[in-house]
Amino acid sequence: MKQSRSFALVLMVVAAMLVLASCGSPTTGTGDSTGAAGTAASVAAGGATASAAAGGTAASAAAGGEAAAGGGLPKVTKKDKYKVGFAQVESNGAWRIAQSESMKAEAAKRGYELIYTDATGSEAKQIADVDTMIAQKVDAIFLAPKSEKPLAQAVLKAKAAGIPVFLLDRNVDQSLAKPGQDYVAFMGSDFVEEGKRAAEWLIKATGGNAKIIQLEGTVGSSPAIDRKKGFDDAIKSQPGMQLLASDPSGDFDRDKGRQAMETLLQAHPDVTAVYAHNDEMAIGAIAALEQAGKVPGKDVIIVSIDGTRDALQAIIDGKLGATVECNPRFGPAAFDALERYAKGEQLPAKLINPDKFFDSSNAATEIANAY
Numbered sequence: 278m279k280q281s282r283s284f285a286l287v288l289m290v291v292a293a294m295l296v297l298a299s300c301g302s303p304t305t306g307t308g309d310s311t312g313a314a315g316t317a318a319s320v321a322a323g324g325a326t327a328s329a330a331a332g333g334t335a336a337s338a339a340a341g342g343e344a345a346a347g348g349g350l351p352k353v354t355k356k357d358k359y360k361v362g363f364a365q366v367e368s369n370g371a372w373r374i375a376q377s378e379s380m381k382a383e384a385a386k387r388g389y390e391l392i393y394t395d396a397t398g399s400e401a402k403q404i405a406d407v408d409t410m411i412a413q414k415v416d417a418i419f420l421a422p423k424s425e426k427p428l429a430q431a432v433l434k435a436k437a438a439g440i441p442v443f444l445l446d447r448n449v450d451q452s453l454a455k456p457g458q459d460y461v462a463f464m465g466s467d468f469v470e471e472g473k474r475a476a477e478w479l480i481k482a483t484g485g486n487a488k489i490i491q492l493e494g495t496v497g498s499s500p501a502i503d504r505k506k507g508f509d510d511a512i513k514s515q516p517g518m519q520l521l522a523s524d525p526s527g528d529f530d531r532d533k534g535r536q537a538m539e540t541l542l543q544a545h546p547d548v549t550a551v552y553a554h555n556d557e558m559a560i561g562a563i564a565a566l567e568q569a570g571k572v573p574g575k576d577v578i579i580v581s582i583d584g585t586r587d588a589l590q591a592i593i594d595g596k597l598g599a600t601v602e603c604n605p606r607f608g609p610a611a612f613d614a615l616e617r618y619a620k621g622e623q624l625p626a627k628l629i630n631p632d633k634f635f636d637s638s639n640a641a642t643e644i645a646n647a648y
């Protein structure tokens with residue numbers, strides 16, 4: 278009995294040594310795998326921690342990527358054509374559809390192979406989608422993270438697998454993953470500035486006197502956080518700009534925006550202005566206001582963000598006051614960034630899109646270019 282127990286113990290020790298030895302020997306690639314086994318395992322187990330960010334290179338070999346020595350950003354080998362992943366968050370409106378189309382069209386134009394996934398608004402699915410791209414050994418991943426915290430984990434997993442990540446249109450929590458270290462760069466708009474521009478227009482349009490309802494975007498997403506900050510900071514110094522309510526249930530979605538507005542109207546029938554974090558929710562709010570017998574554009578002044586075709590039409594119809602552009606056409610800039618990175622260029626932490634502004638002065642001419 279005693280003898281068989283010691284034999285079992287010896288077997289367990291030998292098995293553990295074999296596992297450790299196999300973790301330390303990459304099958305392909307040139308990544309530095311030193312000390313990476315534990316880190317990669319903890320990332321795979323879902324640990325979005327600073328220590329995970331600092332290390333994981335063991336899986337790089339498995340994914341065919343080239344992790345930088347010392348736990349830095351994975352590199353991309355320069356090629357004529359790349360195999361890339363685009364992990365889209367959802368397809369719940371014109372903005373997302375335009376972004377997906379831009380990525381697909383540009384990939385086709387350049388002869389890239391594009392692995393496209395749609396997480397249908399689920400953080401868990403988006404994390405799993407990135408896992409699939411890692412397993413498919415893409416050269417780079419373009420990720421539009423649903424929210425800042427949970428998706429940082431997907432960034433770290435890709436890094437540990439030796440695959441560089443470019444964040445498209447939404448950011449991740451900077452305390453969990455950092456540009457130039459865990460992901461290459463954030464590409465998108467300056468959301469704080471968008472919120473500020475919406476507030477400045479509203480202050481002018483209302484003469485600095487308004488009872489405002491704010492419809493926030495997806496909870497925990499960088500545009501919702503920053504657009505709120507930009508707007509709230511800008512109206513702080515205006516005593517006549519009164520925020521009646523700031524509602525987090527609209528989720529960047531037209532129908533959820535309509536439902537939120539319907540409920541809010543019961544508590545705040547005296548509302549005179551709406552600031553929606555995107556056009557979809559603004560259009561939903563317009564429907565709710567009309568349903569309640571109010572005249573959008575007269576009784577209630579509305580401002581939002583994106584610049585969709587429906588929003589420009591609502592401006593032409595006099596229902597929406599203005600919308601700050603948030604450009605969704607990422608394809609050319611995204612793949613230019615990848616090619617620059619593959620050539621060894623160090624990209625800035627943020628690549629900010631210049632955004633236009635649409636109101637009654639230009640909506641009729643701009644609608645021809647809208648999506």
Ligand code: AHR
Nearest residue numbers: 372446447500529555603
């Ligand atoms: O991240 C950008 C935002 O996400 C767009 O404003 C919105 O319409 C989308 O869902």
